[in-house]
Amino acid sequence: xxxxxxxxxxxxxxxxxxxxxxxxxxxxxxxxxxxxxxxxxxxxxxxxxxxxxxxxxxxxxxxxxxxxxxxxxxxxxxxxxxxxxxxxxxxxxxxxxxxxxxxxxxxxxxxxxxxxxxxxxxxxxxxxxxxxxxxxxxxx
Numbered sequence: 413x414x415x416x417x418x419x420x421x422x423x424x425x426x427x428x429x430x431x432x433x434x435x436x437x438x439x440x441x442x443x444x445x446x447x448x449x450x451x452x453x454x455x456x457x458x459x460x461x462x463x464x465x466x467x468x469x470x471x472x473x474x475x476x477x478x479x480x481x482x483x484x485x486x487x488x489x490x491x492x493x494x495x496x497x498x499x500x501x502x503x504x505x506x507x508x509x510x511x512x513x514x515x516x517x518x519x520x521x522x523x524x525x526x527x528x529x530x531x532x533x534x535x536x537x538x539x540x541x542x543x544x545x546x547x548x549x550x551x552x
Contacts, residue, residue, distance in 0.1 A: 445529035446536065446544050448472055454547065458540040467535050475528040482524065486517035 451460070451468065460468075493510045496502060533541065 441526065441529075443548075445526075445533055446541070446548075447529065448532060450544055450547065451532060451536070454544065458536070458543050460540070464535050468532055471528055471531045471535075475524055478524045479521065482517055482521045486514065486521065489513040489517050
């Protein structure tokens with residue numbers, strides 16, 4: 413019985429090491445969406461219309477404004493969390509409440525990012541999307 417108990421930490425450590433060595437899987441978001449840099453870099457090749465350019469620029473400006481607001485919120489929330497954690501005696505409930513503020517800001521940043529990428533994709537024609545998709549999988 414004692415030998416079985418002693419072997420479990422080694423088994424768990426080995427499993428953790430194996431999991432850490434496995435390469436990350438494909439990113440379905442990156443596979444199906446197009447970053448603004450890619451669209452801008454290939455705007456002539458995909459024959460991006462003036463209307464599409466104007467619309468994508470407007471989406472970028474709107475998202476940048478939102479990102480700035482959210483970054484300020486996140487910074488404030490993080491400073492509050494660090495301040496709580498620096499205390500010699502930490503109030504767990506306060507820390508969890510502050511952590512929720514941090515996570516909410518992070519969630520909103522991610523939502524804004526994905527929303528921007530979806531809006532950009534929706535502005536592109538199927539042919540434009542196909543061209544950009546080929547660029548993403550082509551060897552570099």
